[in-house]
Amino acid sequence: MKTTFSTQISEHSLIELQGVTKVYGTGSAAMKALRGIDLHISQGEFVAVMGPSGSGKSTCMNILGCLDTPSNGAYLFEGVDVGKLSRDQRALLRRHYLGFVFQGFNLLNRTSAIENVELPLVYRGVPAHERRESALRALEAVGLKGWETHTPGELSGGQQQRVAIARAIVTDPKVLLADEPTGNLDSARSREVMEMLDAFNHEYGITIVLVTHDADMAAYAKRIIRFLDGIIDTDEENGKML
């Protein structure tokens, strides 16, 4: 899998959407969530996606995350057409190249923080002791040293989201996709999370695509894309915005 992707690396488009549409339902009930998206995201970018509710941000993130496929158009990940991959191949792509952070944290309940962080490594077949070390390092990186054995129920929202971030970066992914990661957090907690994402973008060169409603959060990104009714309304460098 890995070799397939690396042989087709194209310098400037880690992610490339070509005329992507997404239609939910059929006939009169058909709902066009995306109506032709063209988008390039390069290695190491930090992109914020904004736009009103229902404008297709999450739909687009699901496609970028290989959780869903376009109805029309093509999604090329490192040049590979994701639409032509099988369900299992897409799962392997997620396993090896993508990390997710969700608004609702999506941690396993009644499972300790460290085990949550280890989970993606389990599916990668990493041996137990190596897994533990990596997970400890990831938790330390998000400032949760000493909280390893706590379950999500015993952690605050901000801490839970940091566990989720640790889980997303523990595999050292190429792309981290975060759909409203600060949506459930207060502004101080949100800023902590954003600073963390910013650091991972800087230090490890992880490409970050972040959906947010909050301009303060979007301000951390270097590029801001605005969605409107299933199309990209504006796509600008952050500097011009402020």
Added chain:
Amino acid sequence: MLRETILLAFREIRRNLMRSSLTILGIVIGVAAVITMVTLGRGATAQVTSDITKLGTNLLQIRPGQHRHGPGGTQSTGAMFKVDDADAIAREISGLVAVAPMASQSTQAIYGNENWATSVIGSTPAYLVVRNWQLESGRQFTDSELRGGKGVCILGATVRKELFGGQNPLGNTIRLEKLSCQVIGVLESKGQSSFGTDQDDFVLIPLRTLQRRMAGNIDVSRIYVSAEDGVSTSKVEEDIQRLMRERRRITMNEEDDFHVRDMQELVSTMTGTTRVLTGLLGAVAAVSLLVGGIGIMNIMLVSVTERTREIGIRLAIGALERDVLMQFLVEAVVLSSFGGLIGIILGVVAAAIGARVLAVPFVFDPGIVAIAFLFSAAVGVIFGYFPARQAGQLDPIEALRHE
């Protein structure tokens, strides 16, 4: 990875301990029932088989009266035999080990203050041969005792115990109603028969003694014949039938007024019956195992629904369909095997207790235990597969959105 999956299954089961226990209850009961039924059935069969040997192998029984199957049993319309009939059989029919004419009646055995209601059998030393009795101590009747109708007796183990307790009865004189007789021998115990009667509860005296001094006639109510090994009992049966028809002057178109019964026939019917019964009970138990399997499927489906979000998370971070399928399948198999294990323990214990209560031997069969265990694991695979596949095929986006 499989190790992880098994550990995960154990943890998941422990988390829902109450529900897991209830889930496997069906399997536990099913397996326990199979083990108990089959073990007891095997025990009963073994009991019947061992009774064959105790009854005496190749044993034939000749009784006056017509043989009727079903309730009512034998009709005693035919005239009683005489000693001559037994002599004739011994003389004219080949391939026999021994022929024992006998008569019996119920009586009261008295020794000192001890009084015991039992039955008295009048016969010859051949009786011990055909019925496979061994003397524990003492001796057989002598010819002169037989011919003279002397007051001597051999005690069955029960009568000995009831009249003498721990004392040595040999040489002592007991009374059978008005007849005084000296104890010359004691028989080894055979214990209960599979029909539940005490085989050791009788006193044996010479046939002539019984006829002359107790019954006051010269009747023989039954003749036992034991055929040599390798001799066909049905051939002997035919020969006896022909001979007796002749002796009793039964014409061509008349029915027999006596009947010859092959003990082995009876015993094989009995074993056949227990075997069929074992099979039936086993089948019922197997059905309960299937019901247990459906219970597992049910709970696994509930579990998949409850854990939809968890499945979504796993799929999103890179679990393959088969990873999730394996996770749930392993969980179902661990559950059902665990149920099987508990069922085996319970079943073996129940069978051991049941064997004691029913007084049949406890026949432990590792084969049936292995089969029951494999079967319960298979139930987990079969009934766990559908829910597990459903889990693996969930759409990750839908699953993540699930509350």
